[in-house]
Each structure stands twice: as C-alpha cells, then as structure tokens.
Amino acid sequence: MSEAASRSARPKLFLSDNSAAVHPALWEAMRAADEADAPYDNDAISRSLDERMGDVFGCEVAVLWTATGTSANCLALAAMCPPHGGVVCHREAHIEMDEGGAPGFYLHGAKLLLADGEGAKLTPGSVRAVVDPIRDDVHQVQPHALSVTQASEYGRVYRPDEIAALGSLAKDRGLGFHVDGARFGNAAAFLGCSPAEAVGGADALSFGFVKNGGMSAEAIIFFDPSLADVARYRRKRAGHLQSKGRYLAAQIAAMLDGDLWLANARAANAASAEIAQACGERLLHPVEANEVFMRCSQEERDAIRARGFDFYDWGADAARFVTGWDTREDDAAELAKAIASL
Template sequence: MTDHSSRPRPFLSDNAAPVHPRVWEAMRNADLADSPYDGDALSAQLDERFSDLFGRECAGLWVATGTAANCLALATMVQPHGGVVCHEEAHIEVDEGGAPGFFLHGAKLVLCGDAHGGEGGKLTPEQVAARIDPIRDDVHQVQPHAIAITQASEYGRVYRPGELERLADFAKVRGLGLHMDGARFANAAAFLGGSATQAAGAAARGVDSLAFGCIKNGAMSAEAIVLFDPEQADLVKYRRKRAGHLQCKGRYLAAQVLAMLDADLWLENARHANVAAQEIASGCGERLMHPVEANELFVTMSANEREALRAQDFAFYDWGADAARFVTAWDTRENDARALGKAIAAL
C-alpha cells in the first residue's frame, strides 16, 4: 500500500483514493495483444461473472465513468420526450453537468424527495406517486418513463431489500423502468451483509439496470453497466459507441472490473471503508446529520471547528455553511480514522 505518511490525512473523496494493487496487476496481465474494442477474452467474461454475482441472467458492459454508466442505462428506458424521476439531490441532477439531458436527447429530470425529511436521499413509492400523479396524460406534459435511485444514497443511506421491492413493484405497476446509480453499491452491499442481490433487489422485484461502481472502490478508470434485461445490452452497445465510450483497448477496463469481482475484492474494499467510517462516527455523537450506513459522514460543525480540524492535517469538504462531509476509502488507515473521530469528539 502506498505510504501517505507525509500527506494530509485524506477524507475528501473516495474518488481520490489510489488504485488497488490487484487492479494494477490485472491491468499488467492484460497487456497482451487481443481483439480490439469489446471483442477480447476479458470483456467476454463480464456477462457470466455478473450473472453469477446477482443470481440471474444479466449483461455487463464496461464504460469509463459513472456518468456514462447512468446515462447510457437510462437511455434504454427513456424517450427524448419523457422524464426520469429522481431525488432532488441525486448525482444525475446535481453533479453530472447536464449529461442526462445530453445523452437522453432532452429528456427531463423530474425531481422529488427531501434529503432532510428523514430518508437521507432515498425515495419512496409515496413520494414518487405524489410527484407524478398530478402530471396529465397528454402531449403537453412530460411523461415519466423511469425512476432513478442511488445505492448508497448521496447521504450514505442504504435501501433495504423491502424498500427496493416496494419501489420495483410500484415501477412495474406504473410501467416505469427502475435504474440504480451504484457508485457506492459495494458499500451498500457490505452494510447489508455482503449480498449483491439484497442491494439491487431480487429477480423480478429489483432494479432493471445498475451502474456498478468500481472507481470509488479501488479501480482506476472503469465502471460497469449491468442490465438485468440482457436484450437491452445490444441497444446500449450501439449507444456506447455513438457516445464515444467504446474504447479501442477495452480489455484494460474489463480487467479492472474483473479484478474487483475476483475473490470479492469489491466487498473487501467496501467493508474496510465502512469500518473506517464507523470508527469516525464513534466520535461524532449528536453531530451526525444522518445515520452512517456506508462510507460517508455528514457532521455539523462551525467554520472555526472545521479550521481546527484542518490545522491537524485532516482534509475534507465543507457541506454548506454549518457542516462537513468526510468520506473513507479502501485505503483509509485505521489510525487516521481513529484520530479523526477523537479530534471531532474533542471539538
């Protein structure tokens, strides 16, 4: 593991964490001539590996970013005149630079939910119904075509299997697709005991597509789109090419995804990050804005208190005027997490 002893103790983002050594090794092992694009031996393994992981037939395709994974998957469900129902603080709304509208050729994001209403960025069927029921079924209004949820949510909250089943049942009754942004899917699965099926929903009562996050969890430049209707994979393949995401040497992306799946490295890394987050949470007490269920902590503190932590070489982001966000990663050192928890407790 890389020595970070001379650097600030990093809790800015799991995006900034180093690449896991086993991922580097897998990429070096892929450094052999093979078929270009996605015709290589490694890319050919993804469908079977993800089908084994989720216990149902599915297709797995690599892309370079989570934004592309979300938008390409949603493009199979949503027509340009339609809408995607999502939380008002969902990544596709707040942090993807208008990419959904670009990839979906103008389709609208239909916002609902309240991060401060107790659900911490999660949606319920009741919230979605309240938002879409007033929409008239005529050509003058944008019709909802899909629901997009985030697992774990933007506030680190985890959908339980029962919550996913209710959303999936609601979506099917309403004729809506259900997509999951799984940038921190591994952290959610680790919280739920290590079950990918529980974190995505069981067959027939789960999501239709998933952006399976790898980069935040130890990969370098690869995410996976998992489609639980394999027939949609052909459509995504064409859209991936058209969007400029069909890389010539796709085997290096496939190698990263497979390395994360091998021996459950994706879970091992997530568990480490979750444990580190709990170590910090032990010192936060009533400052916590949301229960800590994955690897993010949202902690109330004044500007002076935040500066006091930075003076101790802790690196993190401000969260509005009166709070901070701390994110742990696969490489977070136990002594750094413990030190941060103690430093917050001492404020």
C-alpha cells in the same frame, strides 16, 4: 525525517473515495491483460463479464464497461427513456446535482422529474406524488424511468424491502428501474444481504468500482439484456467504446475475484463507522456506508484542518468526511480523536 514527522506531513485525505489509491490487484490484472487481443469489447475478459456478473447476481445479465459513473448512469437511462420522456429521481440525486447536465445531453433533452425523501432516499409515496398528477396527454412530459441511488447521496442505504417496493412500483407503472450504484459495494457490505436483494429488481445497475479501488472502469449491469442492445450503440456514439477495452474489463474482473469489491467496501465502511462514533449528536445522517456528515462551525473545521485533515465543507455549518478502501486505521483514529476533542 522521523517516522512521526513523516506521518504528520503526508496528506490525510477524507475528501472523496475518488481520491483513493488503485488496489494493487487491479494493476496486476491490467499488466496480465497487456498482450494482443481483439479490440473494443471482443477480448476474452470483456466476453467473460456477462457470466461472471451473472454469478454475482444469480441471473442472466449483460454487462457493458465504461470509464465514468456519469456515462454509466446516462447510458443506462438513455436505453429506457426517449427524448420526450422523463426520469423520476430524488431532487438531490447525483444525476440532478453533480453531472453537469449530462442526463439531458445523453437522453437528448429528456426531463428529470424531481421527488423528495429524507436522506436523499425515495419512497413509493414520494414517487407517486410526482407521477400521479401528470396527465396522460401529449402536453405533459410522461415518466419512463425511475432512478434511485444505492447508497444515497447522504450515505443512506435502502433496505431490501424498501428498494423492492420501488422496483415493484416501477414495474406496475411501466417504468424502467435504474439504480445508481456508485457506492453499491458499500451498501451491500452494510446490508449483508445478497447483491440481488440490494438491487431490488432493477432493470439496470450502474455498478461503481472507481470509488472502491478501481482506476477507470465502471460496469453497467443490464438485468434486461435486451436493453444492452440499445446501449451498445449509444456507448459508441457517446465516445465510450474504448479500443482496448480489455484494460477496463480486467479491472472489473479483478474486483470480482474473491469478492474484492466487498472486502474494500467493508474496510471503507469500518473507517467511517469509527469516525461516526466520535461525532455523537453532531451527526446529520445515520452512517450506513462510507460517508459522514457532521454539524460543525467554521472555526471547528479550521481546527480539524490544522491537524492535517482535508475534507469538504458541506454548506455553512457542516462537513463531509468520506473514507476509502485504503483509509489508514491510524488516520481514521486520529480524525475521530480530533472530532471528539472539539
């Protein structure tokens, strides 16, 4: 088979960054961890994560690894919200739309209180619109936590002042503040600020690695280390305390080495930026991370797929393209040409 034929035959995936390859550095890190050590989270690598992640954020933190973003979100929120309470989030937040009822399961029936905001981003005003009408009595669900997504479900990024304002509101109202950071690396890469500024005074961050070159490890960062004491018990009860946790810890540590998490995110963002430029006025949202939402008809989507690209439809008249750390430059360029030719 010729090189050109081989290139056209292989899949050109823009379905999700979950479909990206595992970064070679993580395979090497897991191989290096493949010797006897203490079980669960008592191994040397797991024990090092508090200090290493503290260096990233410039403060004391407690780090728990887990295998999925859903469990990271829900275990963090379960440490903040009792079963009779509520969590304020955007009505299109991942915890509402794409986690199969897991928040209700992990939080033992706590309610999600849904707020609005352009680009799936909350504002202090939209949070107040949900919280202020709630009477302070036993007959209504009381808010106990606020959860935002950085970057949002539409690839929109909270600027430092925006997320800090939400953190300040949460503190003023006595709410725990959680950040779903499944694509936190992409947000931080876009902002170019410190990770601490990008997280806005959160009590807990679900720091995503699987979408950014990881295999099976996510980190829950507790900026209030006392919350981790509760979460450790909940993690065990939920079946997420893996017996050989050093392999999860090794993945996280490898992503921190040399800021690999940032380098991977920058590569994914750059590929999305190239695609976005070709979309022009078809863009449904500004491209600030690694997701592109584009207005196009079914016939136009069929034409793009006919050129070997795979992606998700987004409703009846739109498409979503997601790039990863390993998106090939020529694939991004070819997709941009296919879009520009519509």
